[in-house]
Amino acid sequence: GLNPLFETEHFAIFDKPSGLLVHPVAINNEYTLLDEIKYHFKDDASLVHRIDKETSGLVLVSKNRFSEMILKEKFEERKYKKTYKAIVQGEIKNDIEINTPITNDNGLIKMKMKTDEKGKESSTFIKPIFYNKSKKQTLVEAIPKTGRQHQIRVHLDSIGHRIIGDPLYGLEEKVADKILRQDVTQEERITLSGDKRLLLHAYSLEFEYLDIRY
Numbered sequence: 323g324l325n326p327l328f329e330t331e332h333f334a335i336f337d338k339p340s341g342l343l344v345h346p347v348a349i350n351n352e353y354t355l356l357d358e359i360k361y362h363f364k365d366d367a368s369l370v371h372r373i374d375k376e377t378s379g380l381v382l383v384s385k386n387r388f389s390e391m392i393l394k395e396k397f398e399e400r401k402y403k404k405t406y407k408a409i410v411q412g413e414i415k416n417d418i419e420i421n422t423p424i425t426n427d428n429g430l431i432k433m434k435m436k437t438d439e440k441g442k443e444s445s446t447f448i449k450p451i452f453y454n455k456s457k458k459q460t461l462v463e464a465i466p467k468t469g470r471q472h473q474i475r476v477h478l479d480s481i482g483h484r485i486i487g488d489p490l491y492g493l494e495e496k497v498a499d500k501i502l503r504q505d506v507t508q509e510e511r512i513t514l515s516g517d518k519r520l521l522l523h524a525y526s527l528e529f530e531y532l533d534i535r536y
Contacts, residue, residue, distance in 0.1 A: 324358045332389035333370070333382060334363070335527065340378040340519040344369055359383050366390075371397050374472065376489065379406070379524025392531070397469070402529040406464040406474055407451075409521040410483040411492075414450040414460045420477040421445045424470045430495045431502065435472045437480045444470045446477045459486060463525075474522065487517030 326334040336355060338344065343354040359367045363385045370382040370393045384390035396402055425441030427434040437444075445467040452461045460483070464474045475491050478484060484492030489501040489511070497514055500506050508518050 324355070326362065326383075327380070329385075330531075332386060333384050333393060333531070334359075336381050336383060338373065338378060338381050338524075340376050343375050344372045344381060355381060370394055371469075373524050374475075374520070374522075376487075376520035377406075377522045377524060378519075380527045381524070382527060382529075389531075393529075396529055400467070400469075402527065404466060404524065404528075405526040406466070407461065407523050407525045408464055408474065408478065409459050409461050409486045410478055411486060411516070412458060412460065412483050413453050414448065414462060414483055415453075416450070418448040418481065419445065420448065420481060422477065422480060424473060424476055430499060431490065433471075434490055434495075434498075435470065435476050437476060442468075442470060444468045444473055444477065446474055448478070475520075486521045487515050487519050488522075489515050489520065 324336055327337045328335045336358070338355055343352055345354050345356040346352070356369060359369065363383070366386050368384050368390045370384050370390065373379060373381060382393060384393050422437040422444060423439055423441035424435050424444040425438045427436040447465040447467065449463040450460050451463055454460070466473050472491070475485055475488055479488070479491040490498045493515065501511055501515060506514065512518055
């Protein structure tokens with residue numbers, strides 16, 4: 323039931339809701355954003371990048387093989403700017419640039435990442451927007467300068483400001499595993515993680531696109 327938020331002849335942008343996978347994983351019959359994309363634009367359409375299942379917000383989609391090549395190349399060469407908004411635990415008073423390498427955690431949960439000096443170069447710029455004194459939470463803008471898995475979530479947790487509702491970072495692994503397996507009620511999830519969903523939203527996406535065929 324999703325429709326493009328914006329589209330041209332060559333690409334479209336969807337506003338993905340939290341809880342929707344962008345593409346199938348393993349043997350999984352769950353409906354995904356990719357199903358919606360193929361429905362709208364047929365088999366040549368493709369995801370240009372991904373965001374996590376629980377993250378909401380903008381996802382760029384190519385509508386043909388030509389634009390897929392051009393747009394994916396831009397992402398590989400970092401010729402774009404993605405901006406996220408998140409609500410985090412605690413007060414962040416000043417802008418922060420986090421330059422800590424990220425690698426696989428190798429723990430109980432295979433998808434989990436961690437900061438490690440032996441990991442891949444990773445950089446995220448954090449700007450505080452508003453501090454809620456009663457909840458002791460800060461609304462922040464996050465701009466990832468690199469594109470590592472779970473980068474914003476890992477970096478914010480690494481400085482003691484985990485994102486509210488995160489089912490994985492800032493929790494004990496056994497608790498995180500229960501939430502990810504959906505072995506808890508929604509009320510338990512809220513108690514354990516702070517919210518029924520991850521409070522991270524892909525807010526804006528900037529890039530330049532020129533159709534060189536004309």
